Amino acid sequence: MARNIERRAALVDAAVAVLAREGARGLTFRAVDAGAAVPVGTASNYFTDRDDLLNQIDAHLHQRLAPDPAVLADLLKGPRNRALVLDFMRDLLSRATRDRTGYLALFEMRLEATRRPSLRTSYTASVRGDLDQAMEFHRDAGLPGGDETVVVLYLAVLGLLLEHLTLPGVLDETLPGVAVPDALLERIVTTIVPEA
Known part of the structure; x- marks a missing residue:
């Protein structure tokens, strides 16, 4: 077995x-x-x-692609502020970069879900469950901002990951001298997440 x-x-x-x-x-x-x-x-x-x-x-x-519980526990030892949210997003970016194949497969699943109604239903439920879990985690951890903050952060970071993993040259050439994607990730968090 x-x-x-x-x-x-x-x-x-x-x-x-x-x-x-x-x-x-x-x-x-x-x-x-x-x-x-x-x-x-x-x-x-x-x-x-x-x-x-x-x-x-x-x-x-x-x-x-789930975060390592030990890494989450270690990060949660810090103060509940914008810097901690940035650390969580850096962990996500690091995991996406290390497992580019896994994240590209996720993007392909999204595209295939637009063509297959049965997959659309199950995949929508799966992704929605992840987003609900992220909002619950954010609330339970006492991080700054509410559910709307998490949703906007999710959308912005998803866009950054899409560009970084598929066409990194777009951002590199558009923003010369900017550390892509790290500096952009910091800018996203600073813009979206309120100070604690």
Whole structure:
């Protein structure tokens, strides 16, 4: 049984890599099999169809890209102010940079959700759950600003991540001399999050 769990995890990781590299159109069971270095037909034994595979990718990415609880606990030792929010956003940027493949797969999932109503429903619920969790975390941690602050911060940082991970030259050439994305991240937090 443990072997099946490990193989499923390897297949989902391979699917994430295929999705990030080739987009949803390139996400086939054969491509997943090749990416996981398993015999042809293996993925079809683990996933009933593409929708099942996409849902598994969604669930896996939300675990894979989640913040490290130890890092969160360490950061929460500091004062509850704008600087702490910036530290949380720097952690997010660092995780996105380290796992560019995972974040590119998330962006591909968004695009595919515009074409697949069943994925749109489940993926919307998943992303909405993440946003709700972020607002709850912000409130429970006593960070400055309310739910609207979190939503605006979410939208601004999502845009920064999209540019940084897909077309970094856009910002580098538009803002010469500015440390992209670090200085922009600091500017976003300073502009959106009120002082404590």
